[in-house]
Amino acid sequence: MFISEAYAQAAGAAPGASDMITSFLPLVLIFVVFWFLMIRPQQKRMKEHRALVAAAKKGDKVVTNGGILGTITKAVDGENDVEVEIAAGVKVRVLRSAIQDVLNRTLPTGKGGKAVEAKGEAKSEGANDA
Structure with a gap:
């Protein structure tokens, strides 16, 4: 009696393969x-950040991951760190990967061949500017 039931279950296994595919389809x-x-947008942002950090050069104003604002005073291509001046005469070495943003980056040249500064940059001197 048990053997006949086993054969009956084996015969029904062939149509069950399509049920398995349809059960995995929602997961896929x-x-x-x-x-x-x-995932894709995050990878794109990471790629842009790596390019931004690799392009950081002397004279760029940067923000570190810790929120420290400063100006790059020494940046050598191929090195993993840069020297950032955070106050008059105060210089610290910061890993390139710790740079969160470059504040005065320039965009590709526009009409007339001049480089266009990124939006949001203010040219006025404020009370908080060092």
């Missing part, structure tokens, strides 16, 4: 949506 679709909405 969720992963695809997750990829395009979460």
Whole structure:
């Protein structure tokens, strides 16, 4: 009696393969949506940040991950750190990876061949400017 039931279950296994595919289809679709909405944009931001940090040069105003504002006074290509002046006569060495943003970066040249500064830069001297 048990053997006949086992054969009956084996015969029904072939149509069950399509059930397995349809049960994994929602998981695959969720992963695809997750990829395009979460992973891909994050990779793009990381790539842009790496390019920004690699392009940091002497004279750039930067913000570190700790929130310290300063100006790069020494940056050698190929080195992993830069020297940042955070106050008059106060210089610290900071890892390039600890640079969060470059404040005075320039955009590609516009009409007339002049470099255009990034939006949001103020040219006026304020009370908080050092």
